Amino acid sequence: GESVGLHLPTLSVQEGDNSIINCAYSNSASDYFIWYKQESGKGPQFIIDIRSNMDKRQGQRVTVLLNKTVKHLSLQIAATQPGDSAVYFCAEMSFGNEKLTFGTGTRLTIIP
Amino acid sequence: ETGVTQSPTHLIKTRGQQVTLRCSSQSGHNTVSWYQQALGQGPQFIFQYYREEENGRGNFPPRFSGLQFPNYSSELNVNALELDDSALYLCASSLDTYNSPLHFGNGTRLTVT
Numbered sequence: 001g002e003s004v005g006l007h008l009p010t011l012s013v014q015e016g017d018n019s020i021i022n023c024a025y026s027n028s029a030s031d032y033f034i035w036y037k038q039e040s041g042k043g044p045q046f047i048i049d050i051r052s053n054m055d056k057r058q059g060q061r062v063t064v065l066l067n068k069t070v071k072h073l074s075l076q077i078a079a080t081q082p083g084d085s086a087v088y089f090c091a092e093m094s095f096g097n098e099k100l101t102f103g104t105g106t107r108l109t110i111i112p
Numbered sequence: 113e114t115g116v117t118q119s120p121t122h123l124i125k126t127r128g129q130q131v132t133l134r135c136s137s138q139s140g141h142n143t144v145s146w147y148q149q150a151l152g153q154g155p156q157f158i159f160q161y162y163r164e165e166e167n168g169r170g171n172f173p174p175r176f177s178g179l180q181f182p183n184y185s186s187e188l189n190v191n192a193l194e195l196d197d198s199a200l201y202l203c204a205s206s207l208d209t210y211n212s213p214l215h216f217g218n219g220t221r222l223t224v225t
Contacts, residue, residue, distance in 0.1 A: 008152065032211050043116075043202050043216035044155065051211070089154050098145070098168030098209055102154030 008087060010107045013080050023073040023090030023103045030092035034100065035064060035075045039086045047075070047088075077108075085110045114139050116217035118203050124223045125193050133188040133220045135203030143167075143209050144186040146178060149200040149219070161186055162209050190222075198224045 013019040031052035036044035050057045050064045063076040087107050091100040117136045143162045147155035157170035161180035175191040204214035
């Protein structure tokens with residue numbers, strides 16, 4: 001398949017360890033945030049979302065943290081597996097604006 | 113539950129030609145959005161359709177146009193293709209226009225020569 005994200009920030013993590021992917025956003029009006037995972041040759045896959053009235057949300061092996069004061073979002077993946085290797089994007093949306101604005105993406109590589 | 117499906121998966125066109133890409137939304141979703149993803153970048157918003165009408169548009173010229181049908185499926189049309197139009201075109205559907213996660217298809221890879 002094609003490559004996605006040839007010159008992205010990269011993060012390499014040992015299998016079984018936890019990983020943290022960070023994202024900074026600039027629009028203080030953003031109030032809805034989503035993390036996506038994109039594997040080579042595929043479209044972005046929804047992982048987890050969070051609204052601005054929350055600062056933490058947990059899913060299966062994933063946790064998203066939102067710090068509105070410094071406009072920062074993070075995705076924590078627990079006990080990483082080889083299948084977690086992909087490019088991860090944060091995306092933001094603000095009320096009255098229909099579009100999702102995506103960050104630049106981070107390539108996560110899990111080392112066996 | 114059927115996810116978002118797009119066709120074709122790959123397409124090669126010549127500069128100046130026109131192209132139509134198709135998308136079937138996920139069951140129960142009434143909103144469709146189209147994104148363009150250049151190699152190495154995040155997806156860029158083209159436009160959104162809700163109730164068969166355009167409901168927001170990104171910074172793309174008028175030669176990018178779309179349709180949404182009563183069954184919520186959608187088409188993206190691009191006229192007068194340019195080399196820079198080469199990209200992955202992603203369709204996403206959602207339950208509503210806002211505050212609802214977008215679910216993406218696997219895209220159509222368009223190459224313009």
